[in-house]
Amino acid sequence: MQEERADAARNRKAILEAADDLFATSDSPSEVSMDDIARAAGVGKGTLFRRFGDRRNLIQQVYAVRLAPLREQIESGPPPLGPDTPPRERVSAIIDAIAVVKLDNAHLMLALEEGSGPTNGLHKSPDYVAVHGLLRDLVASKFGKSRASWIAHSLLANIRADLLGHLVKGEGMSHSDIRLSLRDFVAHTLDY
Amino acid sequence: MQEERADAARNRKAILEAADDLFATSDSPSEVSMDDIARAAGVGKGTLFRRFGDRRNLIQQVYAVRLAPLREQIESGPPPLGPDTPPRERVSAIIDAIAVVKLDNAHLMLALEEGSGPTNGLHKSPDYVAVHGLLRDLVASKFGKSRASWIAHSLLANIRADLLGHLVKGEGMSHSDIRLSLRDFVAHTLDY
DNA sequence: TGACAATCGGACCATCGGTCCGTATTCTGA
DNA sequence: TCAGAATACGGACCGATGGTCCGATTGTCA
Structure with missing residues (x-):
């Protein structure tokens, strides 16, 4: 396993934080879309999915x-x-x-x-x-x-x-x- | 509440039976789409939704x-x-x-x-x-x-x-x- | 039988999770 | 320090889904 690139690490953290925050402040988890998370994290959707694979896995992280x-x-x-x-x-x-x-x-x-x-x-x-x-x-x-x-x-x-x-x-x-x-x-x- | 028209009654029954059958024979309920149910019942999608409102209600019926x-x-x-x-x-x-x-x-x-x-x-x-x-x-x-x-x-x-x-x-x-x-x-x- | 109302049905819409690929950024090593 | 390779970025794009709309059709009743 290679070392993680700096921007990759930064984005991972941003996504995790954005997701945590969005889930915490929304009424129902299903109201939070992956696009929402990507936007809140200031990151492209592709990045989000490359890092976490799918929605379920992101939530688990x-x-x-x-x-x-x-x-x-x-x-x-x-x-x-x-x-x-x-x-x-x-x-x-x-x-x-x-x-x-x-x-x-x-x-x-x-x-x-x-x-x-x-x-x-x-x-x-x-x-x-x-x-x-x-x-x-x-x-x-x-x-x-x-x-x-x-x-x-x-x-x-x-x-x-x-x-x-x-x-x-x-x-x-x-x-x-x-x-x-x-x-x-x-x-x-x-x-x- | 008016009497239900004959075709309406027939379609309701057909939908209910089709849905029951599809759910019973599929591995996971989420694999059964509303279109599938409508098609299996030989009915338009509009009919399905007018009768039952939404997916959740249909399942409950x-x-x-x-x-x-x-x-x-x-x-x-x-x-x-x-x-x-x-x-x-x-x-x-x-x-x-x-x-x-x-x-x-x-x-x-x-x-x-x-x-x-x-x-x-x-x-x-x-x-x-x-x-x-x-x-x-x-x-x-x-x-x-x-x-x-x-x-x-x-x-x-x-x-x-x-x-x-x-x-x-x-x-x-x-x-x-x-x-x-x-x-x-x-x-x-x-x-x- | 005729005419009105209720019902039908499938094209249509917005949204969602997920993919793709040309472009931008970071790392390496000389 | 810098060039080139490797990696990551991001947003346009895709197929599917639940749900809506409205012109065409069918049942009903006088």
């Missing part, structure tokens, strides 16, 4: 930036998110942390989960697979292996972006209401 | 037809789905029945939930609201009122079309595997 801190915390941070945490607490902390990120970045997360498209696949995305796998392993000792997988899916289903968005905008729940209810639910799911 | 039997069972059928059923069992039966419908009509259900679009809203669709409300009321006596709402969302989150689709196609679970796991989960959620 933006998402990855926002998610990096959490990912790092989980992979190698201190308790309660890091590896040196008893499974039960760690699962709870991870679910809560993901919920917080999604609540704080509702727009982006919606864009990602909405990405659907033909060859759909929230459940096939690397991020989902990774966190599902982690959760599954964490609860596997307590529940059976197959049950563990189900439980992991179930926990994640409760913090899908559109559901959280509905709870906030449609039912007027506050972020802390949601986190509290979620905590109860997780506790009830994990503790016999 | 098709969905409504498929769902009618279940809806009727729940509203006025015999136990375990109908009103003369103890809440606990009724909830369980309803969740199972919905799961079965979704598993049997994966394509259509995907089309519906994917419908997303700008003014998104699985959680705002009449069907979701109705079933959520029913479940909420059914569990309200046992749990608090606000917890009841959360639990209803949670139960429904576990039987979302894309999740079920992933379990089948991505993890190779059989329909009965899924129903069994789901039964366990519902039981665990509802029984202390």
Whole structure:
């Protein structure tokens, strides 16, 4: 892999920032077109697509930036998110942390989960697979292996972006209401 | 409201059938265009859109037809789905029945939930609201009122079309595997 | 049967994601 | 420092899609 040219790097950054900003300030992610992003970034459309391939990938990159801190915390941070945490607490902390990120970045997360498209696949995305796998392993000792997988899916289903968005905008729940209810639910799911 | 003209009625039926068939036989709902449906129904595009307004509504109508039997069972059928059923069992039966419908009509259900679009809203669709409300009321006596709402969302989150689709196609679970796991989960959620 | 209203149908439109290629910029190494 | 190769740029362009419009057609009712 060659070194990235200076203008290329500059443009990549500009695109990422423009996209992040546009998604964050628009009502619905689908209202943000690739042309919009290119224009906002002061870049040609060709550049945008050469860098990121397609819309889905661009969204994922933006998402990855926002998610990096959490990912790092989980992979190698201190308790309660890091590896040196008893499974039960760690699962709870991870679910809560993901919920917080999604609540704080509702727009982006919606864009990602909405990405659907033909060859759909929230459940096939690397991020989902990774966190599902982690959760599954964490609860596997307590529940059976197959049950563990189900439980992991179930926990994640409760913090899908559109559901959280509905709870906030449609039912007027506050972020802390949601986190509290979620905590109860997780506790009830994990503790016999 | 005037009587519907004969040709109008005929065309509505043709469109509904064509759409149902196309969604059922295509891999991904988004591969089925409105032109495809119009052509398959032997009808002009204008007719299609005058009858159904937009894509989302058409899909919902098709969905409504498929769902009618279940809806009727729940509203006025015999136990375990109908009103003369103890809440606990009724909830369980309803969740199972919905799961079965979704598993049997994966394509259509995907089309519906994917419908997303700008003014998104699985959680705002009449069907979701109705079933959520029913479940909420059914569990309200046992749990608090606000917890009841959360639990209803949670139960429904576990039987979302894309999740079920992933379990089948991505993890190779059989329909009965899924129903069994789901039964366990519902039981665990509802029984202390 | 005639005449009016409702319906039909497909050409047409705007927009979107994505591609292409002539031009401009950056890098290299002598 | 500079020339030439390599790479990136950008916007015109493309095919497809959801949705609209309006002259032609068909059903209805007296």
